Every structure is written in C-alpha cells, then in structure tokens.
Amino acid sequence: MKIASLSQLSGLLPSIHPQVRVLAIARFLSELGTGFTLIYAPIFFVNQIGLSTTTVGFGLASSSFSGFFGRILGGALTDSPRWGRRRTLLLATAISAVGSLVLATTNNFATLVIGNLVYGLGIGLYWPATEAVVADSSDIDNRREAFALTRLADHLGLAIGLVSAGVLVTVITSYRWLFVVDAFSFVVFFGVIYVAMKKPDQLAVQPTQQTHNFTAWISALSDRRFLIYIAANILFTIYISQIHTILPLYLKNFISVGETAQRFSESTISRLFSWHLVLVIICQLPLTNLLKRYSHSNALTVSAILWAIGFSLIWVTGNFSSYQLIWATLALTVLAMASVAYNPSAASLVTDLAPESHRGIYFSINSLCWALGGFIGSPLGGWALDQSPLITHHFWLGFVLSVAIAITILQYLNWVLVNSQ
Secondary structure, three states, rough: OOOHHHHHHHHHHHHHHHHHHHHHHHHHHHHHHHHOOOOOOOHHHHHHOOHHHHHHHHHHHHHHHHHHHHHHHHOOOOOOOOHHHHHHHHHHHHHHHHHHHHHHHHOOOHHHHHHHHHHHHHHHHHHHHHHHHHHHHHOOOOOHHHHHHHHHHHHHHHHHHHHHHHHHHHHOOOOOHHHHHHHHHHHHHHHHHHHHHOOOOOOOHHHHHEEEHHHHHHHHHHOHHHHHHHHHHHHHHHHHHHHHHHHHHHHHHHHHHHHHOOOOOOHHHHHHHHHHHHHHHHHHHHHHHHHHHHHHHHHHHHHHHHHHHHHHHHHHHHHHHOOOOHHHHHHHHHHHHHHHHHHHHHHHHHHHHHHHHHHHHHHHHHHHHHHHHHHHHHHHHHHEEEEEEEEHHHHHHHHHHHHHHHHHHHHHHHHHHHHOO
C-alpha cells in the first residue's frame, strides 16, 4: 500500500479553501486537549475519585444523552439565520469548555453527570456546524480532500494529546489538570474561530423550507435501506465506544503483566493508544483506496470482521499469562484497521442512500447513532468490569459473537441494494 507523502499533502493545501484550513487548525488544537482526557477520564473517576466502573459508565454515557439533543439542536442552529455555522461553533466550544472545567472539579457522581451533560451538549452542537463549514467551503472536486484534511487534524491532535497526557500524569500525578488542559484547548478553539473565521452563513431558511425539513425527517426514517444500515451502524458505534471508555480501564485495572503481576502503567497505555491513532492516520488513505473495489456494505463487512479479530485479541490479552503487551499492541493495531475501514465506507454509503436534497437529514440521523452507541456501550462495558473475573475477562467474546449479527445485517443490505437497482 502506498502512503501519501508530505509533498502530496503540501500540494493539496493550496486547493483547500482558507476557511477549511482555519477550521483544521482549530480542530487540531481542540482534539489536542481531548487527547489529554480521552483514555484517562475513566481511570481518574474510578481509581482516584472512587466511583464504581458501572457508575462511571453511566456517568460517561450521560454525555451521549445530552449529545443526542445537542446534535438535533445543532442542526437547527447551524441553518438558523440568527445563529449560523460560526456562532454555533462559538457556542459549542464555550459550553464544552465549561463542561471540562466541571469535570476537573468532580468529587462525586452528581458532578460527574453534570459535567458530562454539559460537555455532551457542547459536542453535540459542534458536529453539525463543523461539518457544514467544510461542506460550504469546498466544491465537488476537492470535498473529499477537505474532509480528509480536517479528519487528519483531528487524529494528529488526539495522538499528540495522548502522548503529552502520559507525560503530564507521570510528572504531576494529578488527573484533574488534564481536564483543565482540555478546557483551555476549547478556549483557544473559540479564539481561533472568533478571529480567523469569516461568516459564511447561508440565507435564512424560509418557513416552507422548515416544513420541508420536517417532511424530510419522516422520509428518511421511512427509508428501508437506510434503516437497515442504521441497525448495523449502531453496533459499530457501540464497538467504538469500548475503545475510548472501557478498554483503557480494562488494561489499567484488570491486566497483570507477566510474572511480576504489575498493571499497565499510564505511560504504557498512552503509547498503546498513540500507536492506534498513528496507524489510523497512516493507513486511512491507502486502506480506503484498497477497499474501493468492494461495495460500501461489503467494505463495512470487512470492517466488522476486523472488529471481531480485534476483540478476540483483547480477550487473549486478558486470558493469556504472558506477552500481554504484544497481544494488546496487536489488538489495537487490528482495531485501528477496523476503524479506518468503517468511517469512509459508512459516510459514502449514507451519501449514496440519501436524496441530494435530504443529505443533511440523513447525516444528522447517522450522527445520532454515535450518541446512541455511547449511551449503550459505556454502561454495558462498565457493568461488565464490575462483575466477576469470569464475566469481565470473557465480556469481549460477546462483541465477537455480535459481529455475526452485524455481518448478517450488512449482507442483507447488500442484497437489498443490488436488487433495487
């Protein structure tokens, strides 16, 4: 597989609208802060605050609950003549910064939930606006490249944030500062958008268009092909939620390394997840190009198979008495490939299924799957870690078995799509 060179990237930048480049810089800074808390939040709430893993799972899931409504509200504000893309982004980053500061002061379950509700609302408002800015500031010829640039900025920020967080925790041994850094990154995001981003907002949505949008929601929710995809997509988002919220805690608290019976250190966990993100960055373009020979549903089937292999390797990590670091590295390697295979194929499939005039609605519903997946996945994983060692260490095999359901749904969708042409 060929890897895009730096010269190719530099050749791409001149064709990208300046607003997209501004947004990419802002997103890099924001995700840099997110990387500080991504894998350490559950460890902090369980090991330092003293909450149970089930309680933490429900607390983290509350952000998905508010994020669900935030995504709906974000779509409305993004198209509103009074708010628009820029103001919605400013509101989203301000709310997210407040949420991070609340989480930095967490001492009990109540403040954990409040912080996550506020944070989730901000993130929910953020996604429709940021995707709309990229769509507004790109054309058909370079739209994929524009979205690729912002995704690359996201992953680079996360990777650097993860490494930096491991160093910071080792030096100051306080997790609370990680959330302060995250809040500061949102403040910087706010500043960049306020100073450097123009106001590319569209014309006011007329009342007739608002009624049309309501009808479009009903139409999308009646689309049989789309609903079949949604059923599979919810499973994928549940899988993804395990990587971000449950797997770091599992590696930290339940894996004994070799004969020493020591746990994985924070710095080791940070390096493992940084490796995962680096692979996502490196392999995104070549693996996407490799999967072009398959239909979108079959490419998603490849992703599902990779998820099954990755979860199997996590099970091996927890149940074999040696080489845990090697098994964990292999698991996160395969899971990176699964994630890379999933994202572009899922987005392309939604684009093909949606009528051109209803794409925003279809992508809104697609985004809501992420909130639902987190709302289901975090409590489920937290519950499993609070059970007996038998359940905790074999919990991952349940996901392996569930992949058979995902593959069945995807192959049924492939059959429907082929026969509807």
